[in-house]
Amino acid sequence: MDKVKVGLCGLGTVGTGVVRVLENHQARIKHKLGCEVEIVKILVNDVKKPRDVIIDPSWLTNDPDELVANDEIDIIVEVMGGIEDTNKLLERALKNKKQIVTANKDLMALYGQKLLRLAKENQCDILYDASIAGGIPIVRTLDDGLASDHIEKVMGIVNGTTNYIMTKMTDEGRSFDEVLKEAQELGFAEADPTSDVDGLDAARKMALLANLAFKMEIDLTDVAVKGIRDVTQADINFAESLGYTIKLIGIAEMHDHKAQVTVEPTLLPKDHPLALVKNEFNAVFVHGEAVGETMFYGPGAGSMPTATAVVSDLMEVIRNLRLGISGNTMIDPQFKRQLKTDQEKYSRHFIRLAVEDQAGAFQAITNVFSDRNVSFAKILQLPAEKEDHAEIVMTTHEISQEQLLNSLQALEKLDVVNRLISHYRVDGEES
Amino acid sequence: MDKVKVGLCGLGTVGTGVVRVLENHQARIKHKLGCEVEIVKILVNDVKKPRDVIIDPSWLTNDPDELVANDEIDIIVEVMGGIEDTNKLLERALKNKKQIVTANKDLMALYGQKLLRLAKENQCDILYDASIAGGIPIVRTLDDGLASDHIEKVMGIVNGTTNYIMTKMTDEGRSFDEVLKEAQELGFAEADPTSDVDGLDAARKMALLANLAFKMEIDLTDVAVKGIRDVTQADINFAESLGYTIKLIGIAEMHDHKAQVTVEPTLLPKDHPLALVKNEFNAVFVHGEAVGETMFYGPGAGSMPTATAVVSDLMEVIRNLRLGISGNTMIDPQFKRQLKTDQEKYSRHFIRLAVEDQAGAFQAITNVFSDRNVSFAKILQLPAEKEDHAEIVMTTHEISQEQLLNSLQALEKLDVVNRLISHYRVDGEES
Numbered sequence: 001m002d003k004v005k006v007g008l009c010g011l012g013t014v015g016t017g018v019v020r021v022l023e024n025h026q027a028r029i030k031h032k033l034g035c036e037v038e039i040v041k042i043l044v045n046d047v048k049k050p051r052d053v054i055i056d057p058s059w060l061t062n063d064p065d066e067l068v069a070n071d072e073i074d075i076i077v078e079v080m081g082g083i084e085d086t087n088k089l090l091e092r093a094l095k096n097k098k099q100i101v102t103a104n105k106d107l108m109a110l111y112g113q114k115l116l117r118l119a120k121e122n123q124c125d126i127l128y129d130a131s132i133a134g135g136i137p138i139v140r141t142l143d144d145g146l147a148s149d150h151i152e153k154v155m156g157i158v159n160g161t162t163n164y165i166m167t168k169m170t171d172e173g174r175s176f177d178e179v180l181k182e183a184q185e186l187g188f189a190e191a192d193p194t195s196d197v198d199g200l201d202a203a204r205k206m207a208l209l210a211n212l213a214f215k216m217e218i219d220l221t222d223v224a225v226k227g228i229r230d231v232t233q234a235d236i237n238f239a240e241s242l243g244y245t246i247k248l249i250g251i252a253e254m255h256d257h258k259a260q261v262t263v264e265p266t267l268l269p270k271d272h273p274l275a276l277v278k279n280e281f282n283a284v285f286v287h288g289e290a291v292g293e294t295m296f297y298g299p300g301a302g303s304m305p306t307a308t309a310v311v312s313d314l315m316e317v318i319r320n321l322r323l324g325i326s327g328n329t330m331i332d333p334q335f336k337r338q339l340k341t342d343q344e345k346y347s348r349h350f351i352r353l354a355v356e357d358q359a360g361a362f363q364a365i366t367n368v369f370s371d372r373n374v375s376f377a378k379i380l381q382l383p384a385e386k387e388d389h390a391e392i393v394m395t396t397h398e399i400s401q402e403q404l405l406n407s408l409q410a411l412e413k414l415d416v417v418n419r420l421i422s423h424y425r426v427d428g429e430e431s
Numbered sequence: 432m433d434k435v436k437v438g439l440c441g442l443g444t445v446g447t448g449v450v451r452v453l454e455n456h457q458a459r460i461k462h463k464l465g466c467e468v469e470i471v472k473i474l475v476n477d478v479k480k481p482r483d484v485i486i487d488p489s490w491l492t493n494d495p496d497e498l499v500a501n502d503e504i505d506i507i508v509e510v511m512g513g514i515e516d517t518n519k520l521l522e523r524a525l526k527n528k529k530q531i532v533t534a535n536k537d538l539m540a541l542y543g544q545k546l547l548r549l550a551k552e553n554q555c556d557i558l559y560d561a562s563i564a565g566g567i568p569i570v571r572t573l574d575d576g577l578a579s580d581h582i583e584k585v586m587g588i589v590n591g592t593t594n595y596i597m598t599k600m601t602d603e604g605r606s607f608d609e610v611l612k613e614a615q616e617l618g619f620a621e622a623d624p625t626s627d628v629d630g631l632d633a634a635r636k637m638a639l640l641a642n643l644a645f646k647m648e649i650d651l652t653d654v655a656v657k658g659i660r661d662v663t664q665a666d667i668n669f670a671e672s673l674g675y676t677i678k679l680i681g682i683a684e685m686h687d688h689k690a691q692v693t694v695e696p697t698l699l700p701k702d703h704p705l706a707l708v709k710n711e712f713n714a715v716f717v718h719g720e721a722v723g724e725t726m727f728y729g730p731g732a733g734s735m736p737t738a739t740a741v742v743s744d745l746m747e748v749i750r751n752l753r754l755g756i757s758g759n760t761m762i763d764p765q766f767k768r769q770l771k772t773d774q775e776k777y778s779r780h781f782i783r784l785a786v787e788d789q790a791g792a793f794q795a796i797t798n799v800f801s802d803r804n805v806s807f808a809k810i811l812q813l814p815a816e817k818e819d820h821a822e823i824v825m826t827t828h829e830i831s832q833e834q835l836l837n838s839l840q841a842l843e844k845l846d847v848v849n850r851l852i853s854h855y856r857v858d859g860e861e862s
Contacts, residue, residue: 031759032756141568273708273728281724290735291730291739292729292733294567294730296727297725298722298725298726299723325463
C-alpha cells in the first residue's frame with residue numbers, strides 16, 4: 001500500500017482545513033506512516049461554488065456513491081455534519097468496508113454505539129476524537145497512552161458553551177440570562193442552548209469517556225445530569241468566599257469495580273487545575289493508578305483545532321489499516337456494568353439554606369445533620385436582606401448520596417428552614 | 432511477527448513496574464498491536480537477589496551479551512541508569528539492529544544525538560519519552576498528535592525539583608536554602624543539586640523539545656539558562672503584589688523562522704495555567720498555529736509513571752517495527768538552524784532597583800528607560816528598610832533584549848541607583 005485514498009464528505013471550514021493540513025504536511029505524514037495520503041473525491045452540495053482552497057475540480061461531486069461505493073477509496077472523512085442522512089451514508093460506507101473518521105458529535109451521540117458495532121462487523125475503524133473535545137486528543141490518550149494504566153477517575157470540563165457562561169458569570173458578576181444572550185450573539189451558544197446548558201452534551205461525552213476509561217458499557221441514561229440554569233450570582237459569591245469556583249464538571253469514577261458518572265455544577269478549590277480553565281476552553285483531568293494525576297487542556301472546538309484532530313485520527317486509521325488491526329475501535333466491554341447505589345456514592349457537598357433568624361434555629365439544623373452522621377468542613381451563618389431571616393452556608397465532609405438526600409428532606413420539614421436555596425457537589429483536593 | 436521479544440536492562444523500581452504493567456495488560460496490548468510482547472531476558476547485577484515480582488529465574492543474567500547479542504531479541508528496554516557503560520551497551524545493541532526504549536535522561540542529554548544518529552544508520556528507533564517528563568507523553572504529542580500543526584511556542588515546567596522548591600518558597604514563605612535542604616532529605620533533590628537548580632536539566636529538555644517542535648537542530652548551548660538560586664522571598668512578594676507567580680519556566684519560541692530558547696525564573700500571571708502547577712508536577716504548554724493553546728500536565732517523575740511511559744514507548748516501537756518504518760525517530764532537521772539576535776528577542780521584564788530616596792531620583796531612572804523607548808506596564812516606588820533609601824519595582828511592556836541590557840547598563844551608572852537587585856522575564860497572557 002503505497003498510497004491511501006481518501007473521500008472527504010464536506011468542504012466547509014473544517015473540510016477546507018483538512019485539505020490544507022494534508023497538503024502542507026504531506027512529507028511529514030509520509031514519514032510517520034510509510035505511505036502517502038491522497039484525497040480523491042470530495043462530497044459537496046454545490047460543485048460550482050468557488051472554494052477557499054486550491055483543489056482539482058474533478059474531485060468535487062454531489063453524488064455520495066462516488067465516495068461510499070468507490071472501490072478506489074479506503075477511508076471516508078466525514079466533516080459535513082447532519083444526522084439522519086449522514087448516518088445512512090456512513091452505514092453504507094462501512095458495509096463497503098471503508099474506514100471512517102468523523103468530527104460529528106451529534107451523530108456519535110445518537111448513533112455512535114450502532115456505528116461502532118457495524119464497523120466491527122466489517123473490520124473497519126471509526127475514529128471520532130475530533131467530536132469529543134476538539135483540540136484535546138483525549139480519546140487517543142485514554143485508549144492508547146494510558147492503555148497500560150488502571151484509570152480511577154476522569155474529571156473534566158467538556159462543554160465550551162457552559163464553561164464560557166460560568167467564566168463570565170464568575171469573573172464579571174453577570175447573570176446567567178445576560179451571558180447566555182451574549183454567547184448566542186457571539187456564536188458560542190446555539191439558538192436552542194438546551195443540550196449545552198442542561199448538561200446533556202457534557203453527559204454524552206462523559207458516557208463515552210467512561211466507556212473508554214473503565215472498559216465498561218456506560219450509557220447516557222447512567223449519567224446523573226444537572227445543568228447550570230439555576231446557578232446564581234449569590235451561589236458563586238458564597239462559593240468564592242469559602243475558597244471555591246463553580247464549574248460545570250463531568251466526573252466518572254470507579255471504586256470496587258463500580259462506576260459513577262455525573263455532570264453537575266461543582267465547587268472546586270480556586271487553585272485546582274480545572275478551576276483556571278476559562279471561557280470556551282476544555283480540559284480533562286485523568287487519575288490513573290500508576291501515573292497519578294495528568295491533565296489535558298485545549299480548545300474545545302474551532303475549525304482548525306478540529307481539522308488538526310481529524311488529520312491525527314486519519315493518520316491513526318491508516319496506521320491500523322497497515323498493521324492489519326482495523327476494526328478494533330469498538331472494544332467489547334471487558335468488565336460487567338456495575339453502577340454505584342446511593343449508599344455507595346460518596347462526595348462532599350455545598351448547601352445553602354434560607355432560615356428564620358431566631359434562637360435555636362442553628363441548633364435545630366445542625367442536629368438534623370449530626371443525627372445522620374454528617375459532619376461539616378465549613379459552616380457560616382449570615383444575615384439575609386429580609387429582617388428576621390438569615391442564610392446558612394456550609395460544606396460537608398464526604399457523605400453518601402443517601403445521607404445527603406435524607407438530610408435535605410429532614411431540613412425541608414423543619415419550621416425554622418424557609419427554603420433549601422441550592423446545593424452542589426464539592427470536588428478536587430484541598431491544598 | 433506473532434510475538435515480539437524484549438530484553439530488559441535493569442530490575443529496580445522502574446524495571447519491576449515495566450514487568451508488572453506488561454503482565455497485567457497483556458490482552459489489551461495484543462489488541463492494540465496485533466501481536467504479543469514477551470520479556471525473555473533481564474540484565475541485573477545480582478541474579479540471586481530476591482525480587483518483588485514473579486519472574487522465571489532463567490530470564491535473569493548479568494551478561495549483557497545475552498541481551499544485546501541475542502538474535503532472538505528485537506527490543507532492548509533500558510531502565511538501569513548509568514551513563515558510560517550504558518551508552519556502550521546501547522551502541523552495541525543498535526549495531527546488532529535492536530530497537531531501543533530508554534528512560535535515562537542523563538544518558539540522552541549527553542549521548543542522545545549520537546545514539547539517534549547511530550539508530551538511524553541501523554534502521555532502528557530509540558524512544559525516550561519517559562526520560563523527558565515522566566508521565567506526560569509530550570515527545571509523542573509533539574511528534575505525532577500535533578504533527579499536522581505548525582508549533583509557535585512551547586513553554587513548560589520540565590524540572591520537578593525546582594518547581595517543588597519554588598512552590599514551597601511561594602506558598603510557605605521559606606528560603607531557598609531551607610527548602611532545598613528539605614527537598615534533599617525527602618529525596619526530591621539530589622545531594623549535588625547543581626544540574627536541577629541551575630536550570631541545566633530543564634535546558635537539556637527544552638533543547639530536545641525545541642528540536643521536535645521546530646524541526647530545527649537546537650543544541651544545549653543555544654539555550655539561555657538562569658537558575659533559581661538567586662530568587663529571594665522579596666522577589667516573590669513583589670511579584671505577588673503585582674499579580675504574578677515566579678516559576679522556573681522553559682520557553683522555546685519561533686517567529687519568522689528564527690528560534691529562541693530560554694530557561695529562567697519567569698513571572699506568570701497568577702491565573703496562568705502554568706502558575707498553578709505545584710510541587711514536583713510538570714506541565715508543558717504548546718501553542719500551535721492551528722490548534723491554539725493546549726497543555727499537558729502530569730507527574731514529572733516517579734517509578735510507576737515512568738514504567739507506564741516506558742510501556743507506551745515500547746508499544747510505539749513495536750508498531751513502527753510492524754509498519755516497517757523503524758529508524759525514523761531521528762528526523763533530519765527540516766529547517767536551517769537560525770537563532771534570534773538580541774535585537775530580535777522580545778519579551779516583558781520585571782526589574783527591581785535599590786535607589787537613593789531623593790528628589791529627582793525617580794525622574795532620572797524613568798529618563799533612562801524613555802531614552803531607550805522602554806515603556807512600563809506597572810511601576811511602584813516603596814520605602815526600603817534603610818533611611819534615605821527606596822526600592823523601585825517595575826514591569827515593562829515588550830522590549831528587545833538589547834533595549835533591556837542597554838537600560839540596565841545605563842541604570843547602573845546612575846548615582847541615584849545603588850544596586851540592580853534583580854530582573855526576571857515576564858510571560859503569559861494577562862487576563
